[in-house]
Amino acid sequence: MDCRACGKKGHIERACRNKKSSEKLSKTVKQKDTSQKKKYVYAVEQESTEVSDSSEEEVILKILTVAGGTQGYYVSPLLEGQPVRMEIDTGAAVSIVSESIYKKTLKHLTLKPGHIVLKTYTGESVAVRGITTVTVQLNGQTEKLPLYVVKGNYPSLLGRSWLEKINIDWPSVRTMKHGDTGLPALLEKHGEVFNGELGSMKNITVKLNIKPDSKPKLMKARPVPYVIRPKVEADLDALVNNKVLEPVTVSEWATPIVPVLKKDGGIRICGDFKGTLNPVLLVEQYPLPHIEDLFASLAGGQKFSKIDLCQAYLQMHVDEKSKKSY
Template identity: 30%
Template sequence: MMKKLFNYIRDGCITTKVKKDSESKKYSAEILSVSTEQKFEWIKKEVLLNGQKVEFILDSGAQISCINEETWKKVGSPFLTKVNFNGKSYTGDEFRILGRFFCSIILNGLEEILLVYVTKEKMNLFGLPWIITFEKKFGYPIVTTLSDKDSDNSINSIQKEIIPTISENKELYIIQKDIQEEIQAELKEKFSQVFEDGLGHCSKTKAHLHLKPGAKPVFVRARPVPIGVKDSVEEEINRLLKMGAIRPIEFADWAAPILAVKKANGKIRVCIDYSTGLNDALELNKYPLPTPQEIWSEMHGNKIFSQLDLRDAYLQVELDSDSKKLANINTHKGLFEVQRLPFGVKSAPAIFQKLMDELISGLKGVFAYLDDLIIASENETEHKKNSYSIIRKNPEIWIKNSIGKMQFL
């Protein structure tokens, strides 16, 4: 999911605003600004799209990211949502856009669910929306990355920037191995309720989604679910029902459809497409997200590092009553009211970051980046103390962690 600072997963889907009806022609004129007359060599990068290797050309002038029809067939011909506009190249020639779909993109270990368009053109373009996602959301230097032919997709480059090169220091590596099992065992023993199965519930606050003045409800019909993934989608719906993250309803003013997206490991991720109306109607929460550089400067001088992922992180934060009426989902199984902060709502990252900052306020050596907690210490004794302090501070409100995802870096 997604990954945040370390293998950030994701909480929502990048959206591209498409002007409709009379405005669609005006918008289509600026979809692509590809020029083969440029004097420099194209910057290319191989990424994983739905688990398949695909080579893209970086183009910050492209207002969408797109693949050609051949690539679309290569990745399994996912179901396409029709669009009401065409593309236009730098020469002014229009070309047909066959449709769009959400896909899993992995770039240097960072995975995100993103919107991609399928065209009749030959190029696969890594456009501006994707560049913004990786640079601003992850703090990832996309231009440098795309030109680095020797980079390894299995290695998280953000981790390389944030964490010192521990693998080159055998002494530090041995210290981490010695304390890893001990800290994990003691945490699980002392705070068993935090690591038990099930969905956690943070009692400190409820998330509120702010509508723009004059916003009007948007109700979108359920989209068809391909037969091949139907069982997986229904399994996820039932999981969310069982844990109380959604509840069935019979009527709603607002509703967004769901999408089944194939992840790199072949499993199916259910994604809510709030780009269909709700995200445009919401005020953006402007709480600042920390950059990798800011976190690194705070951690400088430490020698032992570990990372703790939060399980179903956003879903552990309840929506307030007004917001629950906005985030409904429309599925082939009917309407459901979302009870918890959902992935895909554009303010979710800022809301969650603010909560995490409040929970770790005053704790030494503990840093938060969305649903990742990073613990940094100068020595073994201090690292144990810092690890315990995370949960000990507010055990009655602390959200659940996944002990299996504690990694020593």
């Protein structure tokens, strides 16, 4: 009997040793090809940032500019003895300044035509006014480095071509500096707002109107679980100290409380008025505006503010007659 795999006699294809060795060899070759492909996929081709002034061939280099984005890292090197604030940008192949900076600080330097095309990270072309060589001083280092002058309102960027020649003191660049923002004066002026105590609305009182001939209703207190009783008592004491509640010995109305656990582990004390006041209360109906109406009223606005009152309902005062009756 002849083997179908190798053609030799004396064994069958399933027991052929030559077939197993060839399959193993083929599998090894495939694995090598796969590993080579993976290495090729993850390989990074280094981009040359050196540009010859005499070359007439245009080279497209990406420069990264951030307008109103995240806060970057800045240094203030001396360009021809004058400080210029520049953003450190490792995404920029070259260093650039705007035409306004050139006219203000470097106008004595002659510009040569730069045979280079600059583009932002969004692909927009940046018009180049020219290239010059400046004396750069930073951290005790002095170098003669190429600088591109661009038209338009672009930030001054310190690119990779300068980073290869000048060492940056990165610890000092990343250090946060305290500046006078005026916030301490504002906090001192309105200190009562930030003292952590409960506020109080002025010139606003809540009046509860009940139906005529309604009889007062007094309900007994409900038992409070022992596990939260200390928290409930502490919260009631805090409400009394903040003058939200006023202790009384006799009242015609009494509503049981409902303690609600908050996410922070505290207690919110609510009143269950559905069996006492709500059935006889004359409720003032007020239509809530639609979201479209709110947006229409905000149209054309330029400045918006948001107010978040801490426990806003507890800051509202109840009318004296409503206090005594209910």
